Structure formats: C-alpha cells, structure tokens
Amino acid sequence: MPGAPAVLRALLLCGLAAPPPARPEPLLRSRDRPALEPAPPRRAQPIADLPAAQRFLSKYGWADAPPGPRGPPAAALAQAVRRFQKVNALPASGRLDAATLAAMNRPRCGVPDTRALPPPAAPPRPKRFLPPPPPPGAPPPEVAAPRGVPRAFAKRTLSWRLLGEGASGQLAEAEQRRILRLAFRMWSEVMPLDFREDLAAPGAAVDIKLAFGRGRHLGCPRVFDGSGQEFAHAWRLGDIHFDDDEHFTPPTSDAGISLLKVAVHEIGHVLGLPHTYRAGSIMQPNYVPQEPVFELDWSDRKAIQKLYGSCEGSFDTVFDWIRKERNQHGAVRMRFSTYFFRNSWYWLYENRNNRTRYGDPIQILSGWHGIPTQHIDAFVHLWTWRRDERYFFKGNQYWRYDSDKDQAYTEDEQGNSYPKLISEGFPGIPSPLDTAFYDRRKQLIYFFKESLVFAFDVNRNQVLDSYPMKITEVFPGIEPQNHPFRNIDSAYYSYAHNSLFFFKGSAYWKVVNDKDKQQHSWLPSNGLFPKQSISERWFDICDVHASTLTV
Structure with a gap:
C-alpha cells in the first residue's frame, strides 16, 4: 500500500x-x-439509448453543451448527430440508428x-x-x-x-x-x-x-x-x-x-x-x-x-550502396540503398517512399563492422568492368569493405592489409579528406580538401597533371556567390536523382547534369545550382536521444 x-x-x-x-x-x-x-x-x-448518446455527443464535443433535464432541442441534436455521422463516413441522416450507435x-x-x-x-x-x-x-x-x-x-x-x-x-x-x-x-x-x-x-x-x-x-x-x-x-x-x-x-x-x-x-x-x-x-x-x-x-x-519544423543538420558522408540481385529468371539487376552518416549514427533512406527507414538511426558500430565507429570522412565505390571495391576514409587511413561478408577487410584477395594509409593507396592525395566521390564514366575519383579538388585516375593510379584545382574552377556556381567554396561535408552521387550533390551544413548544391544541359544549354558544365535545404529534398533524417538507440 x-x-x-x-x-x-x-x-x-x-x-x-x-x-x-x-x-x-x-x-x-x-x-x-x-x-x-x-x-x-x-x-x-x-451507448444504447438517446440519453447515453446525448452524453457522448456532449463529452466529445459534438453537442454544444451538456444536455439539460429535457436534453438539447431536437434540431440541435439532429445537427450534432449529422456532424458525427459525416466524419464517420455514415449516411448523414441525423437519426440515431444502429450504425451510429455502433460508431459511438x-x-x-x-x-x-x-x-x-x-x-x-x-x-x-x-x-x-x-x-x-x-x-x-x-x-x-x-x-x-x-x-x-x-x-x-x-x-x-x-x-x-x-x-x-x-x-x-x-x-x-x-x-x-x-x-x-x-x-x-x-x-x-x-x-x-x-x-x-x-x-x-x-x-x-x-x-x-x-x-x-x-x-x-x-x-x-x-x-x-x-x-x-x-x-x-x-x-x-x-x-x-x-x-x-x-x-x-x-x-x-x-x-x-x-x-x-x-x-x-x-x-x-x-x-x-x-x-x-x-x-x-x-x-x-x-x-x-x-x-x-x-x-x-x-x-x-x-x-x-x-x-x-523539420530536422536540420550536417552529415559526415552520404552515399548509395550498389548491389547486384538476380530476379526469378536469373537476370542480374542493380539495386541501391542510400545511407546518411552523422557522428556515430546512420540512416537508410528509402528513395521509393522518400523517407528514412522506420527505426533509424542506428549506431554505425551495429550496422557496419570493422570501420571507424564515428566521423567517417568519405565513402568511395570504385566500380569498373574489372573492379568492384568499396572504401571508407577517415583521418589518414582508409578501409576496404567486403559487401558479401558485411565487414571490413583485414586482408583482401591481393594480400593488401587494412586499414592502409591514404598516401600509400592513393599517391598524391592529402589527408585528412573533406569528402570524395567516384565518377564512373570518367573513371576518376574526385577528392576534396578545403578549397581544392584532386582528380585521381584509378587506372593509372595517379592524380591528373592539371590537378589540384580550385573547387570553384571545376564546379563553378551558376550564381557565383552561391557556392560552398571550401570544406564540403559530402559529395554525393544519387542514382535515384541521377545527379551529383554537394552537402555543407544543412544545405545542398545540385551539380548540372546532362539532362539539365539538354534543357538549358547555357548552363555551365558541372555548374552548381543555388543552394537549397537538405530537409526539403530528403525528409525526416532526425536524431533521437541516446537513451532510445537500443529500443
């Protein structure tokens, strides 16, 4: 007691x-x-009779006032019943029939x-x-x-x-x-x-x-x-x-x-x-x-x-994870999932539904095995006819990820041990990085560091002779002063939108693509459209209190 x-x-x-x-x-x-x-x-x-129905209508706001000794006027009661029937998808007769009582x-x-x-x-x-x-x-x-x-x-x-x-x-x-x-x-x-x-x-x-x-x-x-x-x-x-x-x-x-x-x-x-x-x-x-x-x-x-309001915030890295699936006829199809990383958490974004997966965010430690558990600098999927390699970058090191075993390699099929120094695997690339992305058509990895961008040829394993260059030279702003300029958080190529995006803080800049050029030939190649809010294109990427992460 x-x-x-x-x-x-x-x-x-x-x-x-x-x-x-x-x-x-x-x-x-x-x-x-x-x-x-x-x-x-x-x-x-x-609720089986008129007095009980009158009390219900009054209690839940459908009648104007509690019924007096004789109840509300018949016209007012009928109006209240009709209003209740209408929102409950019942015939708005104003009569207290069996279906209306059942709804009550x-x-x-x-x-x-x-x-x-x-x-x-x-x-x-x-x-x-x-x-x-x-x-x-x-x-x-x-x-x-x-x-x-x-x-x-x-x-x-x-x-x-x-x-x-x-x-x-x-x-x-x-x-x-x-x-x-x-x-x-x-x-x-x-x-x-x-x-x-x-x-x-x-x-x-x-x-x-x-x-x-x-x-x-x-x-x-x-x-x-x-x-x-x-x-x-x-x-x-x-x-x-x-x-x-x-x-x-x-x-x-x-x-x-x-x-x-x-x-x-x-x-x-x-x-x-x-x-x-x-x-x-x-x-x-x-x-x-x-x-x-x-x-x-x-x-x-x-x-x-x-x-x-909507959830706002910056991200450490954003990327699409490409995987191969076979349909019932044995044909191979490419599928992709979009991931947003922030601090020690990540979200899977459902592009089909334009929202995050129910139950996210999840700790990186739980979903990605063997990579650093927070503050990832960049992700690159190196994808050619001969190579299919995924890399995470943090500080002066990088990790290769085994998608089949869902864990980072300690040693790959060529005998390379991980993590490795960025300077060893990607000569001429500084560290730590701001972000990076892979251009599959040109077979170049673009690495970003402060106000500079480095174009790395994956076939010759070296930086192109004309690089590094200013980000503003390679990716000019359509409006010159509307540009991230330096310290980009994430460079993200979206297969859902067939476009490259630069993220910085709570804003993004979309890079002009081929379709944009066909529609508006005056647009500069690789130009940046004016910035917009991340939360207006990618919805509900929200933090939760740490105490609920394991719920």
Missing part, C-alpha cells in the same frame, strides 16, 4: 488539490508489487474531437490551459491553443516519466517503460525534439508524466468508464493517463489494445496535435487494430513538423 507522499503525488498529477479517497485505490499497483491484488476490470456501459461504442481516446480537454481546476498549471468549447453551431475545428498559450513546447529536449505509483498491473513495469520509450522515439524520428526518461528530477520538473488508473483516478477531473470505450486521455503540453481497465498489450501481441499505438496517439496530443479522421493517421479518435508494421504516416509527419 503506498504511503501518504505517494498518494499526494498521485493527487497532484492532474494539478488538483483533490480530497484523499475514502479507501485505497486498486490502481496503485504494479507487477513489481504483487502484494496488492488487482481489482477485476469494469466494463463500460454501452468503438474504443476511443478521451480527448474531445472538436475541442481540447478543459483545463484542470486549481492550482493552475499554465501549460495545461486549453481552448474553450467552440461557439454553438460551429463546425468541428482543428484544436487550437488559446491566446497567450503556446501551441508547442519551446524546449528541444523533453523529459518524461511513468509514475511508479501509477504503473499498470498488466505488464511488468520495465516493459511498460520500454514501450513508452519506443512511442516517444517514434515521434523523435520525424521531428527535431528529443525525449529523455527522467527518474531522478522532482516531479514538478518533469515535462510529461504518464500513469494508469481506473474510474476516478489520480485526482483527475476526467473519470474513466471501464473497458470497451475511452482508453486514455491527455492534455496539450501536459500529462497522459491510461484506463487500466482496458487490456493493454505489447507490440508483439495481436490481442487487446496496443499500448504502443495508444501511447503514440496520446503523445501526439501532448505535442499539440488534434484528432483527425484521415484514414491511416495515428490521430484518429477511434482505436484501429495494429497493423504488422506500425509507423507514423505522411500526414502525421507533416502535421507535427508544422508545429516544430
């Missing part, structure tokens, strides 16, 4: 000075405290559809003050923050905590925390916010607190109704509560309600997103059974980035 301080913390979770319960609440338990026997789950009362009885989030939850009572917490209900007769708007209250967090690293006294009894507490870490990470993968679990700071200093409860729970003004209907609720820039009468399950389960999916939805509310009825969105008010692969869809990504 929790002591008085624990109960007090629970009562303060919603920012309320609520009176203590008459008896210990069974919700304060976890699998780590087996002495507390969980109470059997309650079932929500089904589906498991759902407790946040109203047309307005945010009302702010808690005293003591006030400014970050929880939310929009008032819309005026009578107004259509369902997007939930907006009231004047003077931010729509989004101003900080870029947010702390969170599953309250120990509010842990569920359905899963081990460690499993609950792991699922919540994954839920926060899913948002961090598509926006420039990090989430950090904080178990040490005072409760008031934690940005987002999460807890499970039943019925009247944790001093909260919202009462859970039992299993089958409302499964959770949340406050913008505030906290999250889960109804512990629901059967929450881990992501690997096909039964019950996925705690991961519900947590991702409720975190969306905390971050400032309203409900939407777009198919595929995680912010739909009703629970949709989890698909085999669950991730945020395009609309959710764009919605959160409208509040917080």
Whole structure:
C-alpha cells in the first residue's frame, strides 16, 4: 500500500488539490508489487439509448453543451448527430440508428474531437490551459491553443516519466517503460525534439508524466468508464493517463489494445496535435487494430513538423550502396540503398517512399563492422568492368569493405592489409579528406580538401597533371556567390536523382547534369545550382536521444 507522499503525488498529477479517497485505490499497483491484488476490470456501459448518446455527443464535443433535464432541442441534436455521422463516413441522416450507435461504442481516446480537454481546476498549471468549447453551431475545428498559450513546447529536449505509483498491473513495469520509450522515439524520428526518461528530477520538473488508473483516478477531473470505450486521455503540453481497465498489450501481441499505438496517439496530443479522421493517421479518435508494421504516416509527419519544423543538420558522408540481385529468371539487376552518416549514427533512406527507414538511426558500430565507429570522412565505390571495391576514409587511413561478408577487410584477395594509409593507396592525395566521390564514366575519383579538388585516375593510379584545382574552377556556381567554396561535408552521387550533390551544413548544391544541359544549354558544365535545404529534398533524417538507440 503506498504511503501518504505517494498518494499526494498521485493527487497532484492532474494539478488538483483533490480530497484523499475514502479507501485505497486498486490502481496503485504494479507487477513489481504483487502484494496488492488487482481489482477485476469494469466494463463500460454501452451507448444504447438517446440519453447515453446525448452524453457522448456532449463529452466529445459534438453537442454544444451538456444536455439539460429535457436534453438539447431536437434540431440541435439532429445537427450534432449529422456532424458525427459525416466524419464517420455514415449516411448523414441525423437519426440515431444502429450504425451510429455502433460508431459511438468503438474504443476511443478521451480527448474531445472538436475541442481540447478543459483545463484542470486549481492550482493552475499554465501549460495545461486549453481552448474553450467552440461557439454553438460551429463546425468541428482543428484544436487550437488559446491566446497567450503556446501551441508547442519551446524546449528541444523533453523529459518524461511513468509514475511508479501509477504503473499498470498488466505488464511488468520495465516493459511498460520500454514501450513508452519506443512511442516517444517514434515521434523523435520525424521531428527535431528529443525525449529523455527522467527518474531522478522532482516531479514538478518533469515535462510529461504518464500513469494508469481506473474510474476516478489520480485526482483527475476526467473519470474513466471501464473497458470497451475511452482508453486514455491527455492534455496539450501536459500529462497522459491510461484506463487500466482496458487490456493493454505489447507490440508483439495481436490481442487487446496496443499500448504502443495508444501511447503514440496520446503523445501526439501532448505535442499539440488534434484528432483527425484521415484514414491511416495515428490521430484518429477511434482505436484501429495494429497493423504488422506500425509507423507514423505522411500526414502525421507533416502535421507535427508544422508545429516544430523539420530536422536540420550536417552529415559526415552520404552515399548509395550498389548491389547486384538476380530476379526469378536469373537476370542480374542493380539495386541501391542510400545511407546518411552523422557522428556515430546512420540512416537508410528509402528513395521509393522518400523517407528514412522506420527505426533509424542506428549506431554505425551495429550496422557496419570493422570501420571507424564515428566521423567517417568519405565513402568511395570504385566500380569498373574489372573492379568492384568499396572504401571508407577517415583521418589518414582508409578501409576496404567486403559487401558479401558485411565487414571490413583485414586482408583482401591481393594480400593488401587494412586499414592502409591514404598516401600509400592513393599517391598524391592529402589527408585528412573533406569528402570524395567516384565518377564512373570518367573513371576518376574526385577528392576534396578545403578549397581544392584532386582528380585521381584509378587506372593509372595517379592524380591528373592539371590537378589540384580550385573547387570553384571545376564546379563553378551558376550564381557565383552561391557556392560552398571550401570544406564540403559530402559529395554525393544519387542514382535515384541521377545527379551529383554537394552537402555543407544543412544545405545542398545540385551539380548540372546532362539532362539539365539538354534543357538549358547555357548552363555551365558541372555548374552548381543555388543552394537549397537538405530537409526539403530528403525528409525526416532526425536524431533521437541516446537513451532510445537500443529500443
């Protein structure tokens, strides 16, 4: 049984000075405290008649106000029903038919559809003050923050905590925390916010607190109704509560309600997103059974980035990894994957979907064996009719990578040991490098160092006589002052775009290609188009907090 301080913390979770319960609440338990026997789950009362439907429409923002003794006027009720039917893809008859009642009885989030939850009572917490209900007769708007209250967090690293006294009894507490870490990470993968679990700071200093409860729970003004209907609720820039009468399950389960999916939805509310009825969105008010692969869809990504912006940042190296595959008829086809490296992490970019792979970034140490684990300077794929060699460069050394064994060579088939000095394998090339790329048609490797570029002939194993040259001479700017000039982060030839790009900081410059010249003959050969933002062409390459890398 929790002591008085624990109960007090629970009562303060919603920012309320609520009176203590008459008896210990069974919700304060976890699998780590087996002495507390969980109470059997309650079932929500089904919405089966007009009064229950009126309460539902009022609770979730479809009716203008709670019904009086005689309920709302018939015309207002019919209008509310029609609005609800329309967004649920039902015939907008205004009649309370069986299909409409069934839609009302589906498991759902407790946040109203047309307005945010009302702010808690005293003591006030400014970050929880939310929009008032819309005026009578107004259509369902997007939930907006009231004047003077931010729509989004101003900080870029947010702390969170599953309250120990509010842990569920359905899963081990460690499993609950792991699922919540994954839920926060899913948002961090598509926006420039990090989430950090904080178990040490005072409760008031934690940005987002999460807890499970039943019925009247944790001093909260919202009462859970039992299993089958409302499964959770949340406050913008505030906290999250889960109804512990629901059967929450881990992501690997096909039964019950996925705690991961519900947590991702409720975190969306905390971050400032309203409900939407777009198919595929995680912010739909009703629970949709989890698909085999669950991730945020395009609309959710764009919605959160409208509040917080896109992920920006520089990269150590970017490259396409070419591989050969045989189809069912035995024909060989070339496939490629795009990789972005930054510090000790990397992302695989799915060009077909124009996004990063779900679950990235990953540590270089885990995915690339035997190469330096951070701050790679360059990658080169030397590809001719006779040679197929991949090299990573860092400092004054380079490593050859065995794509078949997925590890760096210690010794290759010619007896060369690795790593080797750049000066030995590529005479005349300085180190450390800024970046490099291989021009397959000319069979030249272009090495970049500060403001100079070196063209290296792979057949004669030497730098061309006319090099080194200024980068601006070999790759002139279409607009002379719109140019990286020196210290390029990465020179990347993209097979998806059939173009060469120079990356520096958060910007890129596209190099004029043959198609550009055919369309506009006045363009200079190898000219650089004016710079653009990397995040506008390659989406959602976002850091995550180090504590979530192994989730």
